[in-house]
């Protein structure tokens with residue numbers, strides 16, 4: 187057992203490369219190429235692991251137009267694949283997650299008033315949060331106008347049309363809580379995003395995020411490269427693969443201290459992600475899936491499915507007059523029993539709650555020790 191555990195996570199090997207674009211976490215100009223991916227038929231990029239800070243990112247990174255096209259194609263592909271029943275269930279699950287998160291804040295004596303959610307999806311996480319804190323005011327930021335309209339119509343949230351990488355001056359110093367659930371793995375410049383989050387928060391405000399453990403998330407692409415020497419397919423724009431320590435260090439450099447930081451869901455690790463060299467765990471080899479063709483042929487086939495809020499909230503355990511019932515059931519359904527230190531890079535998803543302890547200035551330096559060489563860079567802003 188101990189011998190097996192010492193193999194998890196397995197090291198990622200590859201050839202040393204000079205990067206086309208520097209590391210977006212520490213600005214290093216070299217790295218180790220661990221795989222190559224095709225983002226639809228839009229772009230071929232290397233997956234490069236930084237030797238200085240261990241962050242893995244696409245090199246070259248996707249630009250905004252490429253991301254927009256791929257995301258629309260993915261939205262169509264997903265809409266045709268996922269049933270309405272599943273979409274509905276996800277709304278209910280996100281409500282429960284919001285309830286559990288809200289009570290965890292309450293237990294820590296944190297009472298947010300103004301909340302900003304980056305990439306809110308259906309918006310039900312904040313509905314759950316509002317169940318706990320009825321007075322909170324929610325603002326949502328997204329690049330998709332339809333998502334913003336739905337959030338405004340269904341939940342009365344304030345919309346901001348923007349990518350998280352770009353700074354919105356109107357938000358500066360306004361918020362007690364910024365939420366980014368499954369967002370930071372998608373952004374092209376994670377340093378800018380965290381920098382912006384710091385600026386949007388009041389001193390003492392909190393940043394909550396979840397994001398995949400990068401080592402397990404990248405494993406499928408690594409295997410395709412190692413076992414078949416081919417380029418793998420990337421349909422959802424995961425462009426960052428986080429190392430638990432590197433992410434914590436980046437947050438620290440951007441003025442945040444951890445309140446809660448752990449990885450949860452270990453069943454992916456049991457199945458071999460992050461250590462087992464098994465063909466079944468590989469990402470399919472690239473077929474250069476044609477994004478334009480899919481958009482042209484299938485965009486009209488997406489049925490407009492609207493989730494009725496009344497129905498989502500029509501669950502036996504959602505009782506505003508007995509909130510403890512809602513909490514107990516939500517906790518039973520959504521809580522994770524096993525919590526692992528993210529620095530071990532084991533498990534599926536990283537959960538973070540960080541507190542803003544100081545403001546950051548533009549261009550703050552980030553330094554990491556690389557072997558015997560001391561690497562000093564500046565954040566990319």
Ligand SMILES: [Zn+2]
Nearest residue numbers: 209212236239
């Ligand atoms: Zn780096």
